[in-house]
Amino acid sequence: MQDIQIGGLVSFTTIDYPGKLAAVLFLVGCPFHCVYCSNEHLIPVKDGEYDPEKVFHWFETRVGKLEGVVFSGGEALMQNNATIEYMRRIKQLGFSIGLHTNGFYPQILKQVADIVDWVGLDFKATKEKYCELTGVSIAYDKMIESLQFWISTGKGIEVRTTCDPRFVSKADLLEIAKITASYGVKTFAVQKYTPYHESDNNLTTPEQRDAFFEDKQLKSDIESLFDSVVWRK
Numbered sequence: 001m002q003d004i005q006i007g008g009l010v011s012f013t014t015i016d017y018p019g020k021l022a023a024v025l026f027l028v029g030c031p032f033h034c035v036y037c038s039n040e041h042l043i044p045v046k047d048g049e050y051d052p053e054k055v056f057h058w059f060e061t062r063v064g065k066l067e068g069v070v071f072s073g074g075e076a077l078m079q080n081n082a083t084i085e086y087m088r089r090i091k092q093l094g095f096s097i098g099l100h101t102n103g104f105y106p107q108i109l110k111q112v113a114d115i116v117d118w119v120g121l122d123f124k125a126t127k128e129k130y131c132e133l134t135g136v137s138i139a140y141d142k143m144i145e146s147l148q149f150w151i152s153t154g155k156g157i158e159v160r161t162t163c164d165p166r167f168v169s170k171a172d173l174l175e176i177a178k179i180t181a182s183y184g185v186k187t188f189a190v191q192k193y194t195p196y197h198e199s200d201n202n203l204t205t206p207e208q209r210d211a212f213f214e215d216k217q218l219k220s221d222i223e224s225l226f227d228s229v230v231w232r233k
Helices: 052-061 081-092 106-111 127-134 139-153 170-182 206-214 216-223
Strands: 006-013 022-027 068-072 096-101 118-122 156-163 187-192 228-232
Touching (some): 006 052, 052 081, 068 081, 081 096, 106 139, 156 228, 170 216, 187 206, 206 216, 216 228
Parallel strands (some): 096 118, 187 228
């Protein structure tokens, strides 16, 4: 059996798994090349920097202290069977399992539905702009398939959009929110785009990046669609 490749570990977080004290595992590998990616070092498929057994033993010491473990990336489901087996082992310790995903692997998502308790799903842009942002032509359709399936499970989900002004306008954000709400999603998160590279700072202005959060009508329109909207700056 192939070992899971772990590229990072956050030992404690209160924001990555809503309502739970959690740790986050960042897994290696992602099929996308998003322009604003903050974890570019995790995109290439390569050996992870963390020994999976040592990490597992560390989780054993966290039983009763942490409530959940979030699998993130990269794209956590890209490692397929290795991810599934490791998730199952962590679940057996008594932790709730969260998953941050771009939704590109709906068939694998179906395989982990009995293990994962909550999903944070990226809805990156409108369909017309999805390929330009991710570099993958079928990314939008795969994400929608994942969204539809996860809603059918009745388990918790937060759909989130990162508002890079180069790829998401105010009108786009409202369209994304309306599509998301139409599937029955109750929680939506609007995330501010923050340039991660010095060279990106001049491609958008602070005013452009803040505009989504300062438009009262836009906020009102989006908040009317959901039980909960998180404005994450």
